[in-house]
Each structure stands twice: as C-alpha cells, then as structure tokens.
Amino acid sequence: DGGITQSPKYLFRKEGQNVTLSCEQNLNHDAMYWYRQDPGQGLRLIYYSQIVNDFQKGDIAEGYSVSREKKESFPLTVTSAQKNPTAFYLCASSNRKLIGDWSNQPQHFGDGTRLSIL
Amino acid sequence: GENVEQHPSTLSVQEGDSAVIKCTYSDSASNYFPWYKQELGKRPQLIIDIRSNVGEKKDQRIAVTLNKTAKHFSLHITETQPEDSAVYFCAASKGTGANNLFFGTGTRLTVIP
Numbered sequence: 125d126g127g128i129t130q131s132p133k134y135l136f137r138k139e140g141q142n143v144t145l146s147c148e149q150n151l152n153h154d155a156m157y158w159y160r161q162d163p164g165q166g167l168r169l170i171y172y173s174q175i176v177n178d179f180q181k182g183d184i185a186e187g188y189s190v191s192r193e194k195k196e197s198f199p200l201t202v203t204s205a206q207k208n209p210t211a212f213y214l215c216a217s218s219n220r221k222l223i224g225d226w227s228n229q230p231q232h233f234g235d236g237t238r239l240s241i242l
Numbered sequence: 243g244e245n246v247e248q249h250p251s252t253l254s255v256q257e258g259d260s261a262v263i264k265c266t267y268s269d270s271a272s273n274y275f276p277w278y279k280q281e282l283g284k285r286p287q288l289i290i291d292i293r294s295n296v297g298e299k300k301d302q303r304i305a306v307t308l309n310k311t312a313k314h315f316s317l318h319i320t321e322t323q324p325e326d327s328a329v330y331f332c333a334a335s336k337g338t339g340a341n342n343l344f345f346g347t348g349t350r351l352t353v354i355p
Contacts, residue, residue, distance in 0.1 A: 157342075157343075164251075164347065164348075165347055165348075166246075166248070166331055166345035166346050166347045166348055167286070167331065167343075167345045168345075169342055169343070169344075172342060182342070183243070214285065214286070230276060230288050230291060231276075231288075231343060232288070233278075233285040233286050233287070234285060235284065235285050236283075236284075236285060
C-alpha cells in the first residue's frame with residue numbers, strides 16, 4: 125500500500141548500537157503496529173499504538189522502544205539490549221472506527237526494513 | 243493469548259488444481275480472520291478476510307470458510323496459476339481493544355506450470 129512508507133529498506137547495526145526504523149503513513153489511520161518476521165515463523169507483534177502519545181507492548185517488546193508523537197509516524201528503535209535483531213521488520217496501520225458492531229479493520233503493511241548485524 | 247496454527251507449511255499443486263490451507267485458533271473471542279499473501283521480499287497483502295457473523299466468503303478464485311464451533315478457518319484457491327505462488331498467512335483478532343492480529347506461521351504455496 126503506497127500509503128505506508130518504511131525506511132530504510134536495508135539497515136546494518138554494529139554491536140552496542142541503537143538503530144531507528146522509520147514508519148510513516150498518510151492513510152489517516154489511528155492505529156499503528158510493528159511486527160518482526162523471522163524465517164519459518166509468522167509475524168510477531170513488537171509494539172502497537174492506538175492513538176497519539178500512547179503505545180503498548182506486544183509479544184516480543186524486550187530490546188525495542190517506540191514513540192508516537194504524531195498520528196502519521198511510529199518509529200521503532202532497536203536497542204543494544206536486543207541481542208538477536210537480525211530480521212525483517214514490518215510496520216502496519218489500520219482504522220479503529222466502528223462500522224456496525226465491528227471495530228476490526230484490515231491492517232495494511234509497509235514494504236519492510238531488513239536489519240542485519242555487522 | 244491467542245494461538246493460531248497453520249497447516250501445511252508447504253504446498254505444491256499443479257497449475258489449474260485447487261489449494262487449501264487450514265488454520266485453527268484457540269481464543270473463542272476472536273471474530274476477525276484475515277488472510278495475507280506475501281511474495282518474496284515484499285509486504286504482506288490482504289487478499290480476503292471474514293468476520294464471525296458469516297461462515298463463508300468468496301472473491302473470484304479465492305474463498306474462506308469459518309467454523310466457529312471447531313475454531314478453524316480455511317483458505318481455498320481454485321484454478322491455481324503460477325502467480326499464486328507465494329507465502330500465505332492466516333491471522334485472528336478480537337473485536338475489541340487494539341485489533342492485534344495473531345498470525346499463523348505461513349504456508350509456502352508453489353504452483354507448478
């Protein structure tokens with residue numbers, strides 16, 4: 125979906141270094157998500173945010189941090205505490221508006237950032 | 243939390259044949275079930291989704307069925323084509339809260355010309 129932009133496409137991290145992955149969306153979506161994808165595994169949720177200035181830990185938040193200062197932006201920092209950061213990182217966004225009884229709206233993904241260790 | 247299991251992990255079919263991928267979920271409160279297609283090195287793309295108030299949904303060659311009692315749902319692709327080759331992921335989500343998706347581990351579908 126052209127409305128979600130992740131950068132950079134490839135990123136290399138040195139030992140002890142923090143790196144930040146960018147995610148921007150122009151879809152006016154309230155909710156944003158970060159997933160990690162490893163070979164042979166499904167997507168695992170790192171952090172999510174339903175509104176500006178609020179975010180929650182997902183299943184594998186250790187070693188990661190996020191911020192949500194603007195509706196359009198949800199950057200992810202991979203800290204030096206994350207000992208196995210090599211993976212494909214995907215950002216997603218979705219609406220939270222109610223349609224009838226349903227609050228779940230489809231999540232749309234960016235193109236991903238592939239992070240490797242130097 | 244929710245646990246989604248997906249089978250098979252790999253599937254090869256001849257072009258023109260049908261492909262079926264099955265998923266089970268553990269949380270009876272889940273009520274939204276999307277399917278994503280991911281080509282190598284690209285983003286997952288939503289191909290179809292179903293909500294728990296219906297048992298089946300169809301979109302051209304793709305259909306999804308849902309059995310709430312048994313807590314399983316399946317993706318059916320008919321008349322497969324080589325461009326259907328990709329990894330397919332199922333997911334489950336509840337109707338309240340953060341809309342968090344719990345994903346299966348994926349099925350690599352290969353359509354042999």
